[in-house]
Amino acid sequence: MSEEPTPVSEAQLEPRPIRRLQESVINRIAAGEIIHRPASALKELLENCLDAGATSIRVTLKDGGMKLLQIQDNGCGIKKSDLPILAHRFTTSKLSKFSDLSHITTYGFRGEALASISHIANLTVVTKTKKDACAWKAIYVDGEMVPTPKGSSADSKPCAGNDGTTVTVENLFYNVPARLSALRSSSEEYARILDVVTKYAIHNAGVSFLCKKVGTSTPDLSTPSSTTKQAVRLLYGQGVAKDLLSVEVSPPKAKKRKRDADDSGPGTSKPNEDGSWIAQAHFTNANYHSKKTVFLLFINNRLVESSRIKKAIEACYTGVLPKGTSPFIYLSIQLDPTTVDVNVHPTKREVHFLEEEEITESIADAIQAKLAQSGERTFEYQTLLTGGVASADTGKGKGKAHENSAGSDTTSSTPPPGPPAVAKKILSQHKVRTSGADRTLDSMFLPTPTQSGDHDNPSARRGTEVVKERRKTREIQQSTCYLTSVTTLRDNVKKGKHMELTEILQKHVFVGVVDLVRELSVVQVSTKLYLVNHGALTEELFYQLGLRQFGNFARLKLDPPAPLSPLIKLAVDAEKDTDLSKLTKPQIVDSITQILISRKDMLREYFSLGITMEGMVDSLPLLIHDFTPNLDKLPLFLMRLGPQVNWNSERECFDSFLRELAYFYVPGPGPLATVSSVAAEHDEDDERIEKDKDGLPASASSQQEASEKWQIEHVLFPAMKRYLTAPKSLLTRDVVQIASLPDLYRVFERC
Template identity: 85%
Template sequence: MDSIQSTAEPEPKQIRRLQDEVINRIAAGEIIHRPASALKELLENCLDAGATSIRITVRDGGMKLLQIQDNGCGIKKSDLPILAHRFTTSKLSKFSDLSHLSTYGFRGEALASISHVANLTVITKTKKESCAWKAIYVDGEMTPAQKGAAADPKPCAGNDGTTVTVENLFYNVPARLSALRSSSEEYARILDVVTKYAVHNAGVSFLCKKVGTSAPDLSTPSSTTKQAIRLLYGQGVAKDLLTAEVSAPRKGKRKRDADDDQPGGGKSDEDGSWEAQAHFTSANYHSKKFVLLLFINNRLVESSRIKKALEACYTSILPKGTSPFIYLSIQLDPTTVDVNVHPTKREVHFLEEEEITERIADAIQARLAQSGERTFEYQTLLTGGVAITDSGTSLKGKEKARDNNTGSDAASSTPPGASAAKKILSQHKVRTSAADRTLDSMFLPPPTQSGDLDNTTARHGADAVKERRKTREMPQSTCYLTSVLALRENVKKAKHIELTEILQKHVFVGVVDLLRELSVVQVLKKLYLVNHGTLAEELFYQLGLRQFGNFARLKLDPPAPLRALITLAVDAEENTELSKLTKPQIVDSIANILISRRNMLREYFSLGITIEGMVDSLPVLIPDFTPNLDKLPLFFMRLGPQVNWNSEQECFDTFLRELAYFYVPGPGPLLVPSPSERTGNNDPDKDKDDHTVNPQQQEEASEKWQIEHVLFPAMKRYMTAPKSLLTRDVVQIASLPDLYRVFERC
C-alpha cells in the first residue's frame, strides 16, 4: 500500500503586544550603546539646565560608575516620580514645538533608557528649596532604598543643581556588556565626548576624573573657544588655528532712491537665516587622524557630506595620508531643521544643506589661501655665542670692559639689576645644532676662487637648511595585504627604545671613513661611532615597507636594456663556474623571472620593466636622493637568486632588502671603466699642481653631503632602530665629562 506524504502548510503566527519591559529594553538599546552615549545624554541635560560647572566621575570606564554633577536649575520635587518615565519632558508640549526647538533633548527617553539598563540615582535641589531630594529608579519607576520603605523622594544634603549617578551599566543585558571594549578604551571615549562639548561650550567649566585619583584627566575653566582648543588639543593645534565666519547671502540688493540721501533712509535687507563659525588649522599643521567637531544648532552631530567637503579643502594642501583639525558650529533657523531623524540625535536634516556646505567650504578655502604657503619653524642654538642683554650690550663686551678696568670702575660699569650670565663649564657644553662646527670644517681648507671643490662644499653647507625645509613628508601607505602588515609589525616588535632615541636626538658630527662607512654623531655629552651603511640599509628597508604600493618613480630616459645590465654583473662574477648553467643561461633565467613578474613589480614597487625587457623606471625611496646607478647591474643580478619568489611575505621581504642594499650610498662595483681610466688620467698626483677638481674627490664630497643632509635627517625622523644594530654598528666612543677627567690628571 503506497503511503502519501503531505507537507503541512505553515499557519500564521499570532500577533501579540510586547510587554512594556521588552519595549523599554529595546528602546534603551537604541539610545544607550555604551557609557559614552549615556554620558552624552546626561551632559546635554546639564547644559539644558543652564549649568556653568559640570563634574564627571568615572569608575571602570563608566561600566561600574558614571556620575555627573552640575550647578543648573535642578528638578522640582513634584516632577521626580515621573522623571524616568518614557516621553516625559519639559522641552515641548505639542508636536509643533519641534519646529522651533532650541534645546538638546526633547524626547524624554534618556533617563528612562538608562534606568532600564542600570541603577539610576538622582539627587537634585532647586534654589528655592531648603534641602536636596534623592530618588532611586529601576525600570523607569521610583523604588525605595530599602525594602519595606516608601518609594517617595528622601530629603538629603546637596548643592544647587543635579547629581545623576549611573551604576552597573548593562547589568541585565549581558550581551551588550560583553561587547564593550576594555575599561581604558571606554574611558577614552568618555573623554572624547567631554572634550568636544567643552570646546563648544567654552563658557562652561568641565572636570572629568577617575574614582580614586586626585588629579583630573580633563579640567577646563570658563574661557573662549580658542583657549579651550589650546587647552584640550594642545599648542600644536592652537598656534596654526585660523578662523572663518560665514552667513547666508543677502536676499537682494536694496534699491537706491531719494531717501538714500537722507539720514536713516534706504534700509538694506538683513542677512539670511543661518551663520557658521569655523576654527581650523592651516597648512602648517597635519595629523594622521581627521578631527572634526561639528555642531548644528549646538547639537553634536555627524554629516558625511560636510566631512567630505571639508576634507576636499585640504586635498591640494596637506601631504597624502594626513588630515587637519576643524571645529565647525552652524546656527540655523529651527524651522529649517529636522532633529527627529535619529534615536541618539546623532544626525539632523536641514534645508539647503548642499548650498550651505558649499559656502562654508569656499570660505575655508579662501582663508587657507590668504594664510600663504607652508612654513617650517626651526631654531639654532650655538654654544659659545654672544648673549645679548636687555640693554642691547653683549655679555662678552661687558666682560672685556671689566678686564680693562679695576676696582670701583669695573663695578660701576655693570648697570644695577643686571644679572651675570651663568657660566657653563666646557665639559658640560652640549652640541645642540647641526650648524655647529663639523669634522669637515676642521680639515678642509677655506674656499678659494679657483677651488671648485671647496666652493661646492661651502655651497652645500649654506644650502643645508634650505634643503631641510624642502624635505617632503613620506606618509605610510594604506595596505591591506596581511604579508605587508606582518612585516610592518615585525619592525615594531624588533624596536630597541634606547637606540631609537639615540637616532632621534643625535646631532651629526662628521664622516670618519667613507670606505669603511663610519660616521660620528653626538647625543648630549656622548659621542657614538656608527656604521652609516648598515643604518642606511635598515632605513631604506623600512622606508620601502612604509611606502609599499605608493612609491614615487624615477624615470629612466632612455630606458636601460635589462639583459645588458645583468650581463655586466654576471661577467664580473668569479664563482659562476659552480653553477650548472652557462653565463648566457644565467642571464636569460634572471631576465625571464623579472619580465614574467613585471606587473607585480610595477604595481607594488614602481619598478618598470617592459615586455621587451627594457627598464624604464625605478622606485624612489626618499626625496632628493638618487642611488648610485653604477650598482644597477648588480641589483638586477641579485634579484634572481636572492629573492624568494615562491612565498608572498618572503618575496616582499627579500626584494625590499635588495632594494635597500642598492640604495646604500657608496661606490659601485668596477663593472665599467672609471672616469680617470676613460680620460686616460691615471696619475693621482697630477691634480696637486692643477686647479681642476678630481672627479673622485667630487664624488666623495657629494656622497658626504648626502649622508649628512639626507640620510641622517631621515633616520632621525622615520627609522625604528632594531636591537641587532647594537652588536657592532653603534658604539659609544667618548663621554665629555670622562674626557675632561683624563685631561685634568695630565
C-alpha cells in the same frame, strides 16, 4: 541526486497570534536604541546638564563607565514635585505639543534618556534648586522611583547637596548580557568617553569640564572657562592651536535683500528664506597635517555627524596637504530652528535641514579662500651651514656679500687687504647642521623671522609672514643669604663644577625624549649625540634652584589646604620597609606629623612650606614658575621629610631638605606606579587604542605623556642651559655619548 523539499504541515501554515509585548520588554528595546555604550549615556546626561544652564560639569567613572558613571553639574536643578515622573518615558520640560518640535533649541526634548538608563542600570538622582533648603535623593528602577531602604515609602529623601543635579549610573547593562559582552575593554570605552567630553568642551568653551577616574586625584581632562581657541590648545595641543585659522560665514547681503523683497508682507517669513544662518569654523592651515581627520560638527549646538559636509570640507585640502594626511576642523552652524528636523535619528546623531547643499558650498568656499589667503607651507631654513667660510672678491675693489655662521647676510663696504682669500673646504663629517647657540630642531620647521633690509625682496617678504613665537621666561635671581651653612653649600656647588659637562648642557640642542619611564632623552652638541638621564639632571637642577632661592621662594598655594596627617598615612601605608621599624604605622605617622608641625615656622620662613597649627598644608615652595610638580608625589615627599632630613645639624638639614624637595619635583609618575605597571599600561594602550602619530592625544595617558614631554623640552632643558652647574657625578651613567659624525663617516668609509 537532488533532495525533495520537506513538505510544510498545515499547522505551520496557520498564522501566529499577535500579542502585545510586556511593558518591560518594550522599554528595554527602546533603551537599546538610545543607549549603545557608556559614551552614549554620558552624551545624553551632558546635554541635560547644558540644558540646565550649568557652568561647571564634573564626570567621574569606574571601569570605563560600566561600573560607575557619575555626572555632577551646578545647573538649575529639578523640582521635588517632578521627581516621581522623572524617569518615565516621554516626560520632558521641553515640549508640550507637536508643533514645538519646529522651534526646538535645546539638546533633549523626547524625555527618553533617563528612562532608558533606568531600565538597563541602577539610576540615582540627587538634585537641589536654589529655593530648596536641602537636596533630594531618588532611586529609580525600570522608570519608577523605589523606596530606600526597602519597606519605606517611595518618596524622595532629603540629603545634603549643592545647587544642581548629580546623576549616578551604576552597573550599566547588568540585565542585558548580550549588550554588555559586545562592549570593548574598559580602557577603550573610557577613551570614547574622553572623546565625547572633549568635543563638548570645545564647543562649550565657557563651561568648565572635569573628567577623572574613581580613586585618582589628578583628572584626565580639566578645562577652565575660556575661549574656543584656548580650549583647542588645551585639549588638542599647541601643535594644532598654532596652525589654527578661523572664519565666519553667513548668507550674502544681496541675497538676503532679495529674499526680504519677496516676502509676502510684514511679519511673515518662510523657513530659511530670511537667510538666518551663520557658521563659525576653526581649521588648521597647510602647515599642519595628521593621519586621521578630526572633524567636530555642531548644528544648533547639537553634536552630529554628516558625511556630506565632511567630504565637502576635506575637498578644500586636496591641493594643500600631502596625500594621506588630514586636517583638524571644528564647525558650528546656527540655523533657523524652523528649518531643522532634529527627530530623524534615535540618538539625535543626525539632523536634516533645508538648503543643505547651498549652505555647505558657502562654508567650503569660505574655508578654501581662507586657506589660499594664508599662503603656502612655510619652512625655516639656513642659507649657510655653521662653520662655513665665504670668499670675498677683491678684483674690482668692491666687497662681496657673504654669510656668517648663523645664516644672516652681511655686506662688506671695503675689500680686505692682501691677496684674495681662498675658500676653505669643510668636509661633510665636520659640518654642524644646527647651531646650539640659537637654533633648535623644531625651529627648522617654522618660518624665518623678519630681517632688516628685506622689505624690497619679494622672496624675503614671502618667508617672513609668520614670525617665530619665543617663550618668555622669568629670570630666577639668587637670594641674599648670610647664613654660613647656605653659603658653604653654594660654594660646594661651584667647586664641584665639571667644565666640559656644563658646557655640553649650555650649548646643547634638544633632539627628543626617548623613554619617559626610564627618563631618557637625546641632545646634540656640535657633531656629537648624547643620551642623557633627564631625571638625574632635573633632580640636580631643582636642588641648585632651591639653593639659589633659599629664603625667597615663590609659593604654590593649595586651595583648599591638604591635611598633613592623612597624606603621610597614605605614604606610610604604601611603604613596605615600615615593618622593620619598632614603631607601629600610626606611631610613625604621628611622629612625622609632630616633627613637621613643631618646625612649621622654620619651614615657612626658609622654604615657603606652609603648615598650620591644625596640621593643614596650605602652600608649597615653587622652584620654577613654568613647572608644577606632580602632586601625586606629595604624600611621599611629606613622609620622607621625617626620616630623611637631618634636623639636628643646620647645614645638613638644609642640604637634605633641598635634596628631598628636588626629588619631589622630578617629573614622572606617582610613587605607587612601578616601571613594569607603567610599561604594561603603555603596551595595552598601544594595542587597543589607535594613536595619532602627530601628537593628538587618543587617550588620557597619551595626553599626560604629551604634556610631560612638552614640559621636559620647553621648560626643563632650557632651565638647565641657564642655571645648572653640572657636577662630575653625572658623567658616570647619566650622560653618555652615543654617536659622533666623524666617527660614523670613518665606519662608512670602510664599507
